[in-house]
Amino acid sequence: MSGALGIVDGLAIALVAIALLSVANRGLVLGVWFLVVEACALALVAAALAIASGSPHLWLATGLTIVVRAGIGPAVLFRVIRAVELRYEARPLVSTRTALVAAIGLTLVAFLAAGDLRLTDGVAARQALPASLSLAFIGLLLMTTRRKAVSQLIGFVTLENGIFLAGLIATRGFPLFVEIGVLFDLLFAVAVMAVFTLRINEHFDTVSTDQLRRLRG
Secondary structure (H helix, E strand, O other): OHHHHHHHHHHHHHHHHHHHHHHHOOEHHHHHHHHHHHHHHHHHHHHHHHHHHOOHHHHHHHHHHHHHHHHHHHHHHHHHHHHHOOOEOOOOOOOHHHHHHHHHHHHHHHHHHHOOOOOOOOOOOOOHHHHHHHHHHHHHHHHHHOOEHHHHHHHHHHHHHHHHHHHHHHHOOOOHHHHHHHHHHHHHHHHHHHHHHHHHHHHHOOOEOHHHHOOOO
């Protein structure tokens, strides 16, 4: 079990590093590829827990994570990027340097706040819980500092990845039906936001949400 915990902790730190790279990156295509790598890391976390616990449903969760998070979801985003002919987040609300400093600060806050927490019935991995909180913080940061709808959607998926990691750690793997519900809820959200992004581009000839902000009273 200790070997599996070490793998889970290592993958959790890798997830945080990938999320920080997403903040430093403005390319939309590369941003989606970062989500693919995050999904693969989450699948490896589920696989490590499956090996350690011997739970068969965790192997199904591993497969669904790869299919939905690393396959279908990113494929939808790549299709949207091709449709709107946009490859770059040109003018985020804050500079990349400022956003990266903020992301590092939020990561430190997450590890200070959750680093000493221990889940009674959860997985005793030391870094996974603060890493999941860090992913949620970074996802929120991306959603609030980027103008393009696709970039904001990348932030939303990053946030959801943090929640998913926390769920895996806290429950030693969701019950199967909960697992399926979470994954298809994510897929539905990505599909809706993809259609929403295409509509923005159709009506405003841009995927920036600035036009929508001006509609607020």
